[in-house]
Amino acid sequence: MIQKFIELGQGYGDIFELCEIMTTNKHRIHHTFAFVSDIDGKKVASIAVALKPVGESKFMPIYICREGIPYDKENQSKRFSIFENTVKELDELLITLEVKNSSVYVDEQLYYHYLTGVLRLYHYIPAMY
Template identity: 45%
Template structure:
């Protein structure tokens, strides 16, 4: 069975740099990159899903959750993320999701996003 789990890095600029570095150093494992948007509340989350390492069944999805305000123009953090993903051969996929504040706990929020990604065949189903 594949295990897919979100790993939060944080919301700040340094966290986005770390996510970009993870993409660069693991470019061969990069499955997909995502930009989660929350519509009316206008916050963005950046995320990258990686294929399992070696013979493992663990698919990590690193995320910088809701740390970027969407104000109509692209921030430098989003531009850096796009560049890192492009250099690794991926185009970040925009996915609209509900904001995390709509959920009673973070696990429920991540289950919601995982379901959206699986239904849209953006990450593999559980086996």
């Protein structure tokens, strides 16, 4: 199974696009994620959805809006609320994970390899075969 992160932007339009991808592909949703990290003492979230492969394909896309959303459980940002409400409407479980920030990595592809490893370790996505 090949998993690949497909990065969307960090603005409102990108959040709506991610939510639309989830709504139109509800039957393909594997898991939804909030990756929480720390940047200079502030918590930020990346939100993502992993979709099941189409037909006989061995490709699992993971759409992500990376680290553009302030994360505060008590005082949630509008962007995070929009995503969380879509997850609830689709009757899915939002998996929240504390991860390293992408700024730790020299290359964003290394960061995505790290996230893929974390998701495989916890069996949230299938192993590579």
